[in-house]
Amino acid sequence: MKLIKPNSSDGYKRIGAPEIDDNPLLAHLRLPPETDDDAFISLGLRPDFDPSDRNLPTSLRRLRVDKLRGFFVPTQTAHRNALIGISSQVFSGYMHRNPLTPQGQRKLIGRPADHSYRPTISFIAGHSGMGKSTLIDRILASIGHQVYQHVDFRGTPFPEQQILWLRRNVPEYCTVKTLCSSFGDYADNVLGQQLYKGIFSYTRISDRSYFINEIRKIITNHHVGLLVFDEFQNLSLMGVGAEKIIAFLVTLRDELGLPIVIIGTYGALGLLEKNMSTARRLAEGGFYDLERPTSADDDGWQQLCRVAWPYQWVREPQEFSSDICEALYSVSQGITGIMLSVYAAAQISAMQNGSEKVDADLISEVFRSQMKPLHSAIETLRVGSMLKGSRFEDVYRNFHPTADTPAGTDLNPASPLVDSHESRSARPQLPDAAEAKRKKRKNKNVSRPKLTLAEIESAVGASDVAKLTSIFKLPL
Known part of the structure; x- marks a missing residue:
């Protein structure tokens, strides 16, 4: 918890804007970045590195390589826009909740105030491994400390605790009750007190209004x-x-008047698009797509690799080259988390085999021998680089031939999915009802043929929707 000292350099400041200078919830916070370059500097995170560490014993150098996990370079415009947009939304929300104004006081007691302010929902999307969670970590750290303890604001007693943000992972098969309970427990954790433990988990009430009112207590009591x-x-x-969960979030946004950030893969985007109001709010708050680079020639990818490459703890560091850039892309297909994992594993391998250098061949060999669980996923991205929506990713994954398929196996058998005309005519005729049950039972148990990679790629890339629907057995 950060104690705010009014006369210290990190206390309340004056910037010449009354809506910020006169608001105890804002006067101590860092302003949103002024420029794109400022955002880049605020978000960037590089591991501590000293070239002399290369002379350390191998046991220690292996530990140093793990520092690559603390690495983030905001090469995408979406990274910087997310920081500017989300931090600005936090400021806008607090401007309308100044507890020293009549408007803010009405908010504290749960009464509606200032209908001109429209809280927003923002969405950060991207493939797994593209750094979505790391991005929000950096954004929140850039805004300020998570918890502040106020004492006195410009001569006025203000003994309030302020929680800048509350963040939780959405559990599988969650309910409104379990989601709220996780926020209550988490609020206790960050405050170091037991104030809200059990108010959700120990109740049998399932009414949504009850949960809204209890969450409101956390939000208003601690100025979240x-x-x-x-x-x-x-x-x-x-x-x-x-x-029900999405409707609950919309209600939280509207009734509590604070911005919300949602983070997930492209599958989450499909859930939000079902609700027109949420989709509209999503566009207002910002949609930040952490797109995967489609080739090693991508400027952002090359910048990322150039920045990461000098962090070598092997004794014979190599110069960056186009072969290195291409190899890193080949084994990761632009997924940042996979690239860093392979890069770290290659360094450890170079230490263990005595070569003490990492080159393109070693990167490829480490991926081939040590990253076998990722081979299928990387091949899916390699062949289907035009795919982004989770629906198509799921289709591709379901129809992708497995590595265990013997060579020469026919992946597209010619045997029909239904009986031939001859077999139908040879079968004894059944009553209509019995025949219908037989067909239903047979269709339920039948398996569909797998397609070759070429057929899938051709189908997905085709503009003929009917052809794609027929091949993948998808509803129109």
């Missing part, structure tokens, strides 16, 4: 500025139950 929901794609496992 932002709610963050990570792993939002887990709601796709809930079917119709997901709509």
